[in-house]
Amino acid sequence: MGELAIELSGVAKTFRRRTIPGGHTTFKSQLVGLLRGSRQRFPARELRVLSGIDLAVPSGAALGIVGQNGSGKSTLLKLLAGIYRPTAGRIRIDGRLSALIELGAGFHPEFSGRENVYINGIILGRSRREMDALVESIVDFAELREFIDEPVRTYSSGMYMRLAFSIATLVDPDILVIDEILAVGDEHFARKSRARIEDFRRRGKTIVLVTHDAGMVQSWCDLAVWIDHGTIAAKGNPKEVVAAYRRAVAERERAGTATVGPLEAPQAPPLPQPGGLRLEGREGEREAFAPGELLRAAIDWGAEPPDRAGAARAEIRRAGEKVWESSPRPAPGPGLRLEIPSLSLPEGDYELVVSASDGAGRERSRLARAFSVRRAGGAAPAALEHRWAEEAAAKIERADPPRGLTAGA
Amino acid sequence: MLTNLRELFQYRALVWALTTRELSARYRGSVLGFLWTFMNPLLLMGVYALVFSVFLQQQIPHYTYFMFVGLLPWIWFSNSVSGGTMSLSSKRDLLTRVKFPPQVLPAVVILAELCNYLLALPLMIGLGLLSSVAFHRGVVWLPVVLLFQAIFTVGLVLLTSSINVFYRDLQHVLGNLLTLWFFLVPVVYQAKAIPVAFRDLAIRSDPMAVFVTSYQAIFYEGRRPDPVSLGVAALASIALLGVGLFAFERRRDEFPELV
Numbered sequence: 001m002g003e004l005a006i007e008l009s010g011v012a013k014t015f016r017r018r019t020i021p022g023g024h025t026t027f028k029s030q031l032v033g034l035l036r037g038s039r040q041r042f043p044a045r046e047l048r049v050l051s052g053i054d055l056a057v058p059s060g061a062a063l064g065i066v067g068q069n070g071s072g073k074s075t076l077l078k079l080l081a082g083i084y085r086p087t088a089g090r091i092r093i094d095g096r097l098s099a100l101i102e103l104g105a106g107f108h109p110e111f112s113g114r115e116n117v118y119i120n121g122i123i124l125g126r127s128r129r130e131m132d133a134l135v136e137s138i139v140d141f142a143e144l145r146e147f148i149d150e151p152v153r154t155y156s157s158g159m160y161m162r163l164a165f166s167i168a169t170l171v172d173p174d175i176l177v178i179d180e181i182l183a184v185g186d187e188h189f190a191r192k193s194r195a196r197i198e199d200f201r202r203r204g205k206t207i208v209l210v211t212h213d214a215g216m217v218q219s220w221c222d223l224a225v226w227i228d229h230g231t232i233a234a235k236g237n238p239k240e241v242v243a244a245y246r247r248a249v250a251e252r253e254r255a256g257t258a259t260v261g262p263l264e265a266p267q268a269p270p271l272p273q274p275g276g277l278r279l280e281g282r283e284g285e286r287e288a289f290a291p292g293e294l295l296r297a298a299i300d301w302g303a304e305p306p307d308r309a310g311a312a313r314a315e316i317r318r319a320g321e322k323v324w325e326s327s328p329r330p331a332p333g334p335g336l337r338l339e340i341p342s343l344s345l346p347e348g349d350y351e352l353v354v355s356a357s358d359g360a361g362r363e364r365s366r367l368a369r370a371f372s373v374r375r376a377g378g379a380a381p382a383a384l385e386h387r388w389a390e391e392a393a394a395k396i397e398r399a400d401p402p403r404g405l406t407a408g409a
Numbered sequence: 410m411l412t413n414l415r416e417l418f419q420y421r422a423l424v425w426a427l428t429t430r431e432l433s434a435r436y437r438g439s440v441l442g443f444l445w446t447f448m449n450p451l452l453l454m455g456v457y458a459l460v461f462s463v464f465l466q467q468q469i470p471h472y473t474y475f476m477f478v479g480l481l482p483w484i485w486f487s488n489s490v491s492g493g494t495m496s497l498s499s500k501r502d503l504l505t506r507v508k509f510p511p512q513v514l515p516a517v518v519i520l521a522e523l524c525n526y527l528l529a530l531p532l533m534i535g536l537g538l539l540s541s542v543a544f545h546r547g548v549v550w551l552p553v554v555l556l557f558q559a560i561f562t563v564g565l566v567l568l569t570s571s572i573n574v575f576y577r578d579l580q581h582v583l584g585n586l587l588t589l590w591f592f593l594v595p596v597v598y599q600a601k602a603i604p605v606a607f608r609d610l611a612i613r614s615d616p617m618a619v620f621v622t623s624y625q626a627i628f629y630e631g632r633r634p635d636p637v638s639l640g641v642a643a644l645a646s647i648a649l650l651g652v653g654l655f656a657f658e659r660r661r662d663e664f665p666e667l668v
Contacts, residue, residue: 015666078665082508085662099507106507108500115430122423123507 004094005175005206006057006080011089013075015047049075050230053089057223060204064217064238066245067227069320073179073210076227077101080177080208095174095206098124100164109153113144113163116152124171134170141196142166143189162189169196175206212319214242214349215372246349246370249320253351253368276300277354277367288372295343299336299354301365306332309359314338317351332356345373413512413567413654413661420510424517431521446525447532450477450484457597469599471540471629477533478628479596479621485526486562486617487587492518493566494573495580501668511664512657515566523559537628545631550623554634558620561646567653571660574667594618595625616642616649 050072057063067073078084079091081099106123107116117138121131139148142162152160169176176197201207211217217224217238224238226245233248234241278285280296289295297314306312312332316324323345329336338354350373355366417424436445454477461467461476469475496514503509537544573579594617595603603611612618619642623634 016663078505083505083665101506106503106505106509108503111430111434115426115434118426119423119430120507122420122426123509128422128426 003058004056004092005059005061006055006063006094006208007090007092008053008055008079009090011053011055011079011086011091012051013049013072013079013084014087015049048230050079050227052231054232055225055235057206057208059094059206061222062201062207062209062220064221064224065208065210065227066212066214066217066224066242067233068249071227072230073227074101077177077179077208077210093175096125096171097175097177098168098171098173099177099179100168101177101179107152107160107164110151112150113148113152113155114139116163117148117167120167121171124167124173126171138163138166138170141170141192158186158189165189165193165196169193169200173205175208176200177208179210180212212349213347214246215347215374218242250351250368250370253353276302277352277369279352279369279371287370288374289343290375291347291373292342292344295340295371297338297352297354297369299338299367301332301334301336301356301367306334306356306364307358308332310357310361310364312336312354312356314352314354316345317353318348323350343373347373347375349373411654413658416510417512417516420513423510424513424520427513427517428520428524431517432524435521446528450481450529451532453484454480461597467598471542474533474536474540474542475599475625475629476597477536478625479594481526481529481533482558482621482624483591483594483596483617485522486558487591488525489519489522489562490566490569490587491583492522493562494569494583496566497570497574497664498577498580498668504665504668511661512567515570516563519559519562519566523555533628542629542631545627545633547627547631547633550627550634550639554620554623554627554639557616557639557643557646560650561616561620561642564646564649564651564653567657568649571657571664574660574664590617594621596621599625613638613641616645 053076055063065073065076075084077099078101079086080093081097081101082093083099083101106120108119111119114135117135118128118131121134122128126134139145142159142165144159144163147155147159152163155163168178178197197207209217209221221238223236224241225235226233226241228248234244277300278298279287280298281289282294299312308331310332311328311330313328314326315322326338336354349370351368351370353366353368355363357363433443436442439445441448454473457476457480458473462472493515496518497504497511500514503514504511534544569579569583593611594615595612600608600612600618600622612622619635619638623639626632626634
């Protein structure tokens, strides 16, 4: 192994979009284009997703990639994994690379779990005999013994993810590329997979992690990159990169031009600049909270007090996605107070967004403030209220938004 | 351009794993299971035997056997083309989530169909013995014919599978084109039935017709295949493989983005 596990120089990726919006290209559409006499048969709409990416990851380092949705993170991962070829630039990968991109590895839905294990192992460069030796440990780690001979289309997304993770890590790659995978699956498996990744790190493997959990990048990675609109906005020290990223996200949110989730439509007309939003704990203003702590928000609507006929609302977002929404507070005054007695959110970076609408339900003002939830004192075990229940092997989809939050005005 | 073929060799373990999987899983969940490999051609043979020897009163001796000789390699070809054409566009998960050599997918379809053909051959030979057709040392030509039919099929499927990623129309029209092609090739009738004026043209311009008549020469007429026709078909097959590899190579980077 050389000094650098991954080296990208001047990498760019452009997608040529031949399709007419809303459908596949067909002979018919081409024919119609020809008959209309348009000389350009392919409307060459180019979509530049990444450009000028220079990146060097030393062997054995953990790289964290942050960036908002649509910034090009996934495309970068697919380039690293060799699924896409770069339009320009050079990518050099030193060692066996295994990637967990999107949900699940390259599984064929009609094949059984076992067949997919073999096929994926062989794609990752293992021989059939080596896979014979590995298959049992993969099945055990994924805890799928009962289902391993069923076609994977019958798997729940959690089972799918567990199998993908087990294959990708147990074939023992030199470089592991993971996209958001730790967010899926139940707590038990998340812990197991975290331990497995820790183990990878101890053994000097290279890890590339894409996550919305900027806190994890800060605390865990040796190196961070912030991808913004297809270019590297910052790279280097994780603390600095994440701080810059957080500032930018908060600023965009405030300006209402957030490019945070795909659901975020630009607000028109522009909202008036309101007074302010302060977050407090039990003893004054703060930005970081421990899970289960008290959070108070002091809201000052500023020069333009909200319409008495309207209502105020609060929500908590994580990486642009709403994880909790308050009950509406009717007839808000010029100032408002929100209290969440127990902030039972998992560790991570969040944002509290408070908005006021007028009598017709149109949003009039909006305030936002970033905060983070961190366990105090590092690895102290959290005390979370929880219950166990038996469940049949039903599809387990994305977890519900965290409950146990109460809003009071 | 030959990278595609070299990679196929590099990934032979993958090709083999997918092929055996394809063979063993095809009839999973059916009671007769693997027997369907034989049942399907037999049933098809029964249909044509009914139409051509009972209703149309074909005067070809041992008609059922004659037809079976041409039908089996045709099924290999036709299933390979229809399955192979859709092999890329139907395996999105494999192409978009891992670094997967795409040419493996059509190759697997063709290989699995070849296995089915080879497995059905003893059945055909048994039928030949029952019909007391004499075998000839022309049989040594069989591997040659198989090889060039394989090259022809691979070339064609590389072309059609990459076209189908961009124009899904192909998969819809393909069934009818294959039916037309089937009747242009002397499978259910003898080449003699084609008017002399364009018999040579009809056979020699279509490699599939050359291959089918070669099988008939080996197994039914007990002579060696016509070397000139076979030579022309071999050259055409190699040329088509070149075209197929070229088209596939030019477009393969875009497959993961478009399937």
